[in-house]
Amino acid sequence: MASACRAWRALGSSPCLWRTLDLRAHRYDREVASSLASRCGSLRRIRLRGHEAAEAVLGLRARGLREVVADGCRGLTDATLAVLAARHEDLQSLQIGPDPLERISSDALRHVALCCSQLCRLRLSGLREVDAEAVGALARCCPLLEDVAFLDCGTVDEAALAGIHSVRFLSVAGCRNLKWATASTCWTQLPSLIALDVSRTDVPPSAVSRLISHAKTLKLICTLNCISVEEEQLHNPAVFSNSKGKVVLTINSDIFKSFETMFPVVDVKEHEFFNQCNWSHKDKIPGDTMTWLEWILSQSLLRIAESNPQGMDGFWLQKGTTLLLRLLKSLQEDVQERAATSLATFVVMDDESANVDPARSEAVMQNGGIRMLLDLARCSRESAQSEAAKAIANLSVNTKVAKAVADEGGITILINLAKSMNRLVAEEAAGGLWNLSVGEDHKAAIAVSGGIKALVDLIFRWPAGTDGVLERAAGALANLAADDKCSLEVAKAGGVHALVTLARSCKLDGVLEQAARGLANLAAHGDNNDNGSDNSFY
Structure with missing residues (x-):
């Protein structure tokens, strides 16, 4: 046994297994970094969440790191970013967002430019200022820099770019x-310059027209949710028609036909549009442009879904839903996950009352979105599992969609996800079961599939401070306890013990409310409380 364990440990330390590391779903700090450092000599790509995780990257001693993708880094400081760049001079791609980098200044950006001369891609969100000196340093020191995104920034020096x-x-x-x-x-x-994204800005139509007319290499301008451009196009549909084969992509554009206009030599079916294998061509421009466009669209659509501006129903029902479902099949993992997040977001009309738009949720269902989301939920990536489960949960507020989820085997999939050791995955899965358990038709299916035991185990697995997962698990049990047959199964599985434990130990209002509701529903079925395993708690 000891020999076998040593062999497996040696195999697990093989450099070929440690070239890519996704730490977003795990606790990652300096202590963890120190324990992993001996294996990360060949690490090339890392994904992480939180500024503490970004600080801990230095402890990996991965001097050959080529790509860093981070989110949730609102607290990241100049000092951390500067040291990160100085320790990883071979960095080719740096992407931090979408949370605003409020504590990052142009000084840190200059350090990145000076230290990382091999940089090809730089995507940063929410900088207060990107001044001329910082942009100038990028221009001088990073001759390979071909993909630049400064998103939602305060000021950017236009001339320096x-x-x-x-x-x-x-x-x-x-x-x-x-x-x-x-x-x-x-x-x-x-x-x-091949493609330019000015979405969600106040760009005037005159500026777009000037770029079309005078930028010789430009093929695409994205102007999604640019009010002035959309109003001009509404009054004058032919405003950008004389574009010399260049495309102005607005919220009303047919993206599939637009891309055909740019690259007529590439023949791709609409349903395979975002499959990058179909864009393999001796000319790299179509494939590179498609990769970039997927990323840009996933960013802008999520931002639009989050802000939920008025007058967008027509877009979401006619084009937006289909576009998100196409992005769900992208080969880029972050695009897939962002598309799932957008699907979870754009259907919600009121966060407080958890109302969902019936037409939007049913549009997802009618276009095959339920099967796509369930397939994504079954993949091996925990970050994708949580986003897919969140979308399924939100969509399941609609009874028609809930039935489709159940018919497609979604109950079993959510129960399996509820057993995950990743809190975010388990939390979203419990939310899905909570919404599904509202329907009388689904309660028995959840019980038969082992959902009650999974929910009870979930309550005992996570400490009292994790209010999201506990409230959702308790809420699902409360719904199930309202059913005659299921209430007995809840008691047998230790549900009374679990709910009493929450009522005694948890101080969070949402959790206490659901625990009390569950116990009330169980008490309404009197006999259930005679189960011996729970008697000691009364």
Whole structure:
């Protein structure tokens, strides 16, 4: 046995298994980094969550790191980012967002430029300022930099961006203080620019027209949720028709036909549009553009779903839902997950009352979205599991969709996810079971499939402070306890013990409310409380 364990340990330390590391779903700090350091000599790509995790990356001693993707880093500081860049000089891709980097200044950006000369992709969100000196340093020190995104930033020096001659893909989506006269003049001089994203900005139609007319290499401008452009196009549908084969993508555009206009030599069916294998071509531009466009669309659609502006019903029902479902099949993991998050978000009309829009949720169902989300929920990536389960949970508030989820085997899938040792996965799965258990038709199916035991185990697995998972598990048990047959199963599985434990030990209002409701429902079926395993708690 000891020999076998040593062999497995040695095999598990093999460098080929440690080239990519996704730590978002795990506790990751300096102590964990120290324990992993001996295995990370060949680490090339890391994904993480939280500024504490970003600080701990230094402890991995992965000097050959090529890519860092991080989210939830609102607390990241200049000092941490500067040291991160200094310790990883071979870095080629740095992506931090979508949470705003409120504590990051242009000084840290200059350090990144000075230390990481091999940088090809830089995507940062929510910087207060991106000044001319920082952008100039990127232009001078990073000759390979071809993908730049400054999203939702306070100010960005438009003229300085024109100095990054290597840039092919540029996004300033969500930046509200841009000087468009300067930008539309300077950016036409970028010699390699293929695609530009100005979504969610106040860009005027005149600036878009100038870029179309004078930018020689530009093929695509994304202007999603740009009010002035949309109003101009509404009044004058032919405003951008003389675009010389270039595409202006608005909220009303047919993206599939637009891409055919840009690259007529590539023949791809609409349902396979976001399968990058179909864009393999001797000319790399279509494939590179598609990869970038997927990322840009997933970012903008999520932001639009979160802000939920008025007048978007037509878009979501006619195009947006289909677009999100296509993105759900992307080969880019973060695009898949963001599409699932968007599906979970855009159907919710009121967070307080958990109302969902029936037309939007049913549009997802009618376009095959339930099966796609359940397939994603069964993948091996815990981050994708949690986002897919969240979407399924929100959609299941609609009774028609709930039936479709049950018919597609979703109850068994959610029960399996509820057994996950990842709290976020278990929490979203419990939320799905809570919503499904509202329907009388689904209560028995949840009980027969082992859902009651999974929910009871969930309550004992997580400590009292994890209110989200406990409230959802208790809420699902309360619904099940309202049914004659299921109430007996709840008691047999230790549900009374679990709910009493919550009522005694938890101080959170939401959890206490659901525990009390569950106990009340069980008490209403009197005989259930005679179960011997729970008698000692009364």
